[in-house]
Amino acid sequence: MKIGVSLPAQELGSDLRALARYAVRAEQLGFSHLRVGDQVIRPDAGASHEPLTLLAFLAAATQRIELVTTVIVVPSRSTLLLAKQAAEVDCLSGGRLRLGVGIGRYAPVYKASGKSFTNRGRRLEEQINLMRNLWTQERVDFEGRWEQVSGLALNPLPVQRPIPIWYGANRYPNTQVLDRIARLADGWFAICPVERFEKLREALLLRAEAAGRAPNALGIEAQMDFPTEAPVAWLSELYAWRRLGVDRIAVRAPALGAGESAHLHALHALRALVNQEA
Numbered sequence: 083m084k085i086g087v088s089l090p091a092q093e094l095g096s097d098l099r100a101l102a103r104y105a106v107r108a109e110q111l112g113f114s115h116l117r118v119g120d121q122v123i124r125p126d127a128g129a130s131h132e133p134l135t136l137l138a139f140l141a142a143a144t145q146r147i148e149l150v151t152t153v154i155v156v157p158s159r160s161t162l163l164l165a166k167q168a169a170e171v172d173c174l175s176g177g178r179l180r181l182g183v184g185i186g187r188y189a190p191v192y193k194a195s196g197k198s199f200t201n202r203g204r205r206l207e208e209q210i211n212l213m214r215n216l217w218t219q220e221r222v223d224f225e226g227r228w229e230q231v232s233g234l235a236l237n238p239l240p241v242q243r244p245i246p247i248w249y250g251a252n253r254y255p256n257t258q259v260l261d262r263i264a265r266l267a268d269g270w271f272a273i274c275p276v277e278r279f280e281k282l283r284e285a286l287l288l289r290a291e292a293a294g295r296a297p298n299a300l301g302i303e304a305q306m307d308f309p310t311e312a313p314v315a316w317l318s319e320l321y322a323w324r325r326l327g328v329d330r331i332a333v334r335a336p337a338l339g340a341g342e343s344a345h346l347h348a349l350h351a352l353r354a355l356v357n358q359e360a
Contacts, residue, residue, distance in 0.1 A: 083324050085356055086115030086150070088334040090345050091136065095129040100342040101136070102143040107346055111353045115148035115180070116140065117332050120155060123191060134167045141175035149178050152271055152332070153250035155186035156209050157202035158195045161229055165213040169240040177241030182271060183210070184250040203262065210247055210266050217244040248301065254278065257285070264289035269301030271332075276322050279304070283326070303330035308348050310337060313355055 087108050094100045105116055118137055121130040137149045149171065156164060172179040185202040186192075192199040208226040215222045216236050224231040249263045250271035263270050264286055272279055287297055304323045309316030323331060333352060338344045 084114035084330045086117060086332045087113050088117040088332055090335055091118060091131050092129055093340045094342060102140065104345060105140045105144050107349055109144050109147040111349055113147065115150050117150045117152045119152055123194065134171050138171050138174055141171060148180055149175055150180045151182045153182035153184035155191065156183045157185055157205045158192050158197050161209045161212050165216040166236055168245055169217060169236050172240035172242055172245050173238055180246045180248060182248045182250050207262060207266060214244040260286050261289050265293045269303060272302055272304050276319060279326055301330065302328050303332055304328045305332050305334065308333055308335040308338065308352060309355060
């Protein structure tokens with residue numbers, strides 16, 4: 083099982099050196115990936131960096147750790163620009179980007195972006211198809227309902243062709259969302275409680291099979307909080323996720339506050355705990 087961490091970007095704010103030090107330390111300690119959230123604009127949400135810009139910055143500070151967005155609200159963005167930004171980060175990082183996507187649920191962001199909120203799920207499907215074409219072809223001709231491209235191409239193309247796309251949804255995705263993940267995604271960010279996961283995974287894999295995909299074609303990443311208390315209980319939950327076949331875990335530190343030292347200390351404590359589990 084691969085274990086990664088969420089970058090405490092809001093807590094560390096505009097301290098770029100602290101952000102880079104955290105990413106480097108996570109890499110040095112052997113964590114597999116670094117997750118960055120997406121929040122372009124929202125009142126009273128705290129400091130929030132644009133994720134692909136931030137990952138481009140962190141790509142220069144790191145060498146091996148996978149860089150992950152969780153999740154970019156794709157239908158609120160320009161597809162061509164997003165495809166170009168993702169390809170650029172993948173190039174700058176040497177092929178380390180995993181693009182987490184979703185549709186979001188905050189209608190004012192769509193209104194401010196001049197995008198429709200009501201058809202965002204259907205548009206996301208078309209955007210995914212177009213981005214994969216742009217990441218793999220030297221000339222793209224694409225005629226969709228909302229997206230039309232004729233004789234265009236990205237240069238340079240990304241290292242990964244295509245860049246992996248993982249889908250993030252709410253805690254209990256409905257059948258329409260599960261179907262979208264099963265047909266289109268390379269993986270699923272499972273943010274549901276462990277006790278609800280097995281039924282959702284079963285429904286997802288049935289849909290993937292119906293779409294002609296192999297059961298192991300979909301990666302699954304669960305989410306846990308830093309074990310600031312009761313590490314034994316935290317390990318029990320980790321064992322449960324592993325028994326259920328989850329291949330990745332991302333660990334967040336939502337309650338550690340703004341201090342850099344607390345977050346770095348938590349990284350070391352988490353590594354020691356995981357080593358104990360191993």
